[in-house]
Amino acid sequence: MKICFIVAMQAEAQPFIDRFGVSEAPGFFLPLPCKMYQTDIDGNKLYVVLNGQQQGSDLVGCEAASVATMAAIQQLHPDLVINSGTCGAFKKNGAAIGDVYISNGVMFHDRRVPGDDAWGTQSLGNYPIFDRAAEIANAIGFKMGKVTTGSSLDMQPCDLQIIEENHGELKDMEGAAVAFVCSLFKTPIMLIKSVTDLCDESAETFEIFKKNLAMASHAIADANEKVINYLLKKS
Ligand code: SAH
Secondary structure: OEEEEEEOOHHHHHHHHHHHOOEEOOOOOOOOOOEEEEEEEOOEEEEEEEOOEEOOEEOOOHHHHHHHHHHHHHHHOOOEEEEEEEEEEOHHHOOOOOOEEEEEEEEEOOOOOOOOHHHHHHHHOOOOOOOOHHHHHHHHOOEEEEEEEOOOOOOOHHHHHHHHHOOOOEEEOOHHHHHHHHHHHOOOEEEEEEEEEEOOOOOOHHHHHHHHHHHHHHHHHHHHHHHHHHHHHHO
């Protein structure tokens, strides 16, 4: 089996990279900025693809995630893509900082496109998720929730309205973009997200995010390891 993780930030990926001893293939995606790390696990392939950097900072967000996912699928031909990273969540739904979720749905929350229902439906996305996601979440004991994606770290009232109308629970900046590209290639996708901040608790999202990033990234490494072990033992 070939499993490819798509991760936005180096800090989010580093504990996972260290845990699995994946080694970088420098320049693999040139001229794209994405970075590729790989290793073998008992005849299976583990790839970790990062969006990459520009001017010294990580390329977070949908555009970079789409580019990384497309390059990864075309050049690595994974059987499964896993978008793992951090997210915001809602205290009112019982979320706590450091919680790990596996997604049971993924869509956009900041694409307000007027027109008929077809335009609205296409804008929101709602892409298919790997059909074993619920089985894996139940087996390992992770919560499940719907990821909604937008291009900003903050949350405007119009974003919240769409999130609430669609029962979104986890707010990120890449998930739906990764899932969109996977849907085009019919590549199964799972999302594993760890909560750095609570969207309904504090306006200081960035400060809280920075404070919890290292802890949440270790939680992701643990979660990713459990999912990999489960998949490779069972497949
Ligand atoms: N300038 C920041 C960049 C962080 S952007 C820095 O220096 O660290 C936040 C990243 O974490 C994105 O990749 C996004 O997917 C995720 N994220 C965490 N909490 C989020 C939230 N509340 N809303 C949206 N994205 C969030």
